[in-house]
Amino acid sequence: MEQKQTQERPRSVRLTYQAAEMVVAVAIFLIGVAMMMDGYRVGMGWAPEGPEAGYFPFRTGAIIGISSLVVFLRALLGKHRNHELFVSRDRFRQVLYVLIPAVLYVLVTQFIGIYVASALFIGGFMRVMARFNWLKVILVSVCISAALFYAFEIQFMVPLPKGPLESLFGY
Amino acid sequence: MENVLNLFHGFSVILSWYNLGMMAVGLILGVIVGVLPGLGGPNGVAILLPLTFTMSPTSAIVMLSCIYWGSLFAGAITSILFNIPGESHSVATTFDGYPLAQQGRAGEALTASFTGSFFGALFSVLMITFLAPLVANFALHFGPPEFFAVYFLTFASFIGTGKDTAKTVIALMLGFGLAQIGMDNVSGTLRLTFGWSELLRGVDFLVVVIGLFGVAEILVSMEEGLKFEGVHAKINATVVWQTWKKLPKYWLTLLSGAVIGAWMGFKPGGATAASFMSYGLAKRFSKNGDKFGTGELEGVLAPETAAHGSGCAALLPMMALGIPGSATAAVLLGGLMIWGLQPGPLLFVEQKDFVWGLVASMYLSNVVGLVIVLFTVPLFAAILRIPFSIIAPVIVVVCAVGAYTVNNAMFNIWVMLLFGVIGYVFKKLDYPLAPLILALVLGDATEVSFRQAILGSQGALSVFFSNWLVGAMMAAGLLLAFSPAMALAWGKFRQALAR
Numbered sequence: 001m002e003q004k005q006t007q008e009r010p011r012s013v014r015l016t017y018q019a020a021e022m023v024v025a026v027a028i029f030l031i032g033v034a035m036m037m038d039g040y041r042v043g044m045g046w047a048p049e050g051p052e053a054g055y056f057p058f059r060t061g062a063i064i065g066i067s068s069l070v071v072f073l074r075a076l077l078g079k080h081r082n083h084e085l086f087v088s089r090d091r092f093r094q095v096l097y098v099l100i101p102a103v104l105y106v107l108v109t110q111f112i113g114i115y116v117a118s119a120l121f122i123g124g125f126m127r128v129m130a131r132f133n134w135l136k137v138i139l140v141s142v143c144i145s146a147a148l149f150y151a152f153e154i155q156f157m158v159p160l161p162k163g164p165l166e167s168l169f170g171y
Numbered sequence: 172m173e174n175v176l177n178l179f180h181g182f183s184v185i186l187s188w189y190n191l192g193m194m195a196v197g198l199i200l201g202v203i204v205g206v207l208p209g210l211g212g213p214n215g216v217a218i219l220l221p222l223t224f225t226m227s228p229t230s231a232i233v234m235l236s237c238i239y240w241g242s243l244f245a246g247a248i249t250s251i252l253f254n255i256p257g258e259s260h261s262v263a264t265t266f267d268g269y270p271l272a273q274q275g276r277a278g279e280a281l282t283a284s285f286t287g288s289f290f291g292a293l294f295s296v297l298m299i300t301f302l303a304p305l306v307a308n309f310a311l312h313f314g315p316p317e318f319f320a321v322y323f324l325t326f327a328s329f330i331g332t333g334k335d336t337a338k339t340v341i342a343l344m345l346g347f348g349l350a351q352i353g354m355d356n357v358s359g360t361l362r363l364t365f366g367w368s369e370l371l372r373g374v375d376f377l378v379v380v381i382g383l384f385g386v387a388e389i390l391v392s393m394e395e396g397l398k399f400e401g402v403h404a405k406i407n408a409t410v411v412w413q414t415w416k417k418l419p420k421y422w423l424t425l426l427s428g429a430v431i432g433a434w435m436g437f438k439p440g441g442a443t444a445a446s447f448m449s450y451g452l453a454k455r456f457s458k459n460g461d462k463f464g465t466g467e468l469e470g471v472l473a474p475e476t477a478a479h480g481s482g483c484a485a486l487l488p489m490m491a492l493g494i495p496g497s498a499t500a501a502v503l504l505g506g507l508m509i510w511g512l513q514p515g516p517l518l519f520v521e522q523k524d525f526v527w528g529l530v531a532s533m534y535l536s537n538v539v540g541l542v543i544v545l546f547t548v549p550l551f552a553a554i555l556r557i558p559f560s561i562i563a564p565v566i567v568v569v570c571a572v573g574a575y576t577v578n579n580a581m582f583n584i585w586v587m588l589l590f591g592v593i594g595y596v597f598k599k600l601d602y603p604l605a606p607l608i609l610a611l612v613l614g615d616a617t618e619v620s621f622r623q624a625i626l627g628s629q630g631a632l633s634v635f636f637s638n639w640l641v642g643a644m645m646a647a648g649l650l651l652a653f654s655p656a657m658a659l660a661w662g663k664f665r666q667a668l669a670r
Binding site: 017020021024028031032034035038039042043046048050051052053054056057060061063064067068070071074086087091092094095097098099101102103105106109110114118121122125126129130132140144148152156158159160161 | 221222337338340341344345347348351355357358360361362363365386389390393394395396558560561563564565567568571572575576579581584585588591592595596599600618621622625626630
């Protein structure tokens with residue numbers, strides 16, 4: 001498991017833990033502000049019959065804002081600033097290898113249904129990432145999709161998104 | 172005595188072939204889910220929950236709780252054989268479990284940890300049997316202010332015991348914020364939807380769980396470039412018997428682990444703390460304490476007993492008060508609401524079949540679970556030898572299907588992906604996820620109880636200190652919530668004195 005960290009190499013962009021901490025804190029701060037604004041919009045005060053709809057969102061947002069400010073300042077000025085690399089380029093590439101195909105997978109599911117998309121996603125991943133031979137790729141991906149189809153459409157009677165291929169078979 | 176009768180009634184409820192089948196299915200699925208990276212207790216239950224909508228609540232809870240037990244048992248398999256803690260509460264198990272496996276004593280370590288788990292579970296179930304009705308009875312007299320105080324105390328205990336106060340508060344409040352999205356259930360006003368019609372019905376906690384625990388885990392695993400280098404395990408009757416003969420010697424470790432587990436599980440977010448605490452105690456008081464970390468059987472027993480015990484005990488407050496003690500219990504609680512049951516003390520009055528069926532199933536399923544894991548470990552360990560390039564996409568697919576089926580919406584899958592990314596970042600930056608889930612599940616109930624209490628008192632906040640019970644709970648909650656700040660101030664004060 002212990003791989004040598006290939007840090008330090010790319011000089012151009014260096015996202016440290018400190019920087020990541022601060023970026024996330026800012027994002028959370030903005031969420032807090034958005035909540036406060038929406039809470040204010042629907043009424044954050046006290047109506048005769050008790051708190052208004054925005055009472056909780058406004059205060060929740062305020063606490064989020066304050067806490068994220070604490071996290072931000074601590075990352076900026078705190079004693080234990082962490083200047084280590086948040087994620088090295090190589091490692092992050094690994095993450096993107098899953099994330100980007102996963103996004104594409106969801107996108108494609110909307111058009112061709114989840115079963116075909118799943119087969120393509122699993123098969124493509126196996127082929128590109130690990131160079132399985134085509135027989136294995138097709139066998140595994142089609143079998144898993146077929147098993148899903150059997151389980152959900154036939155056994156549980158829970159319809160999942162389907163596309164042109166399924167309608168060809170009358171589903 | 173009444174409890175024992177109720178328990179027998181519970182057994183009569185669950186002893187049907189159908190329920191026993193559900194139990195076995197749940198246990199096996201639970202172990203698989205626990206062994207696979209990216210899936211775990213909360214996530215496994217969340218994915219399968221939508222499939223139980225049409226089942227009777229008792230069968231459904233039997234199956235889903237069995238997934239929970241299975242995943243608790245499974246934590247030990249990955250920790251011992253692969254040195255990979257599947258969940259944070261099995262981190263302590265790797266300290267002595269993996270060295271044992273390297274010495275060729277994997278079978279012993281696994282047997283010990285499963286048996287310890289079983290012992291811890293049994294202890295907690297006994298406690299639930301006798302204590303839960305008392306707690307529920309007591310809670311029957313609760314009104315909205317008391318319930319709000321209990322919720323408040325729960326959240327405060329996260330803040331008080333969290334590693335990083337600011338991040339725990341953020342996680343809690345983000346959970347609350349997510350719960351508030353959609354229609355306000357008192358006034359009917361739309362809030363936090365920002366004009367997005369998809370958000371009208373709110374963000375479903377199941378989708379959030381699947382994203383935060385499932386997809387995020389896959390991303391983290393990818394980044395770590397997991398290569399599973401496992402030790403082969405041989406478990407046969409001789410090994411099991413030999414190990415069992417050694418166990419009575421460690422009765423004190425077992426007992427203290429079980430007590431710590433039961434106690435920490437009752438409070439929210441306890442399993443991880445319980446396992447470390449139990450390990451620490453065993454190390455401190457064992458004759459071989461100095462050898463801990465090099466492969467001591469006791470070092471496996473202690474954390475596993477406590478972790479599984481606390482996992483079981485987490486169901487006590489879930490059933491009796493409607494407050495889950497762990498992330499998985501939170502998902503189960505959400506299931507209760509979906510099946511149309513109102514969690515809380517009334518459950519013990521109105522849904523006797525359900526409550527006692529569940530308790531009875533906990534006895535039975537932990538026995539069955541022990542037998543299953545002892546006999547099938549090599550099978551499950553083999554799952555981890557499937558290349559990650561197959562497992563990763565399959566898990567993403569399973570998560571997507573799970574998210575979609577929550578309410579048949581494509582939008583859910585996108586939300587799941589979003590929370591996958593959020594979960595990845597949060598995990599790397601040490602934001603705790605359990606408080607977020609808990610606040611998301613309990614958010615509505617908390618707000619409603621607050622508003623009802625306030626309505627009853629015509630707007631006076633003094634209602635939260637109107638009698639000794641609610642006052643004491645609120646005071647304890649406030650104390651816990653502000654304890655990190657007070658500790659900080661006290662530290663500064665002492666520094667100033669020293670100067």
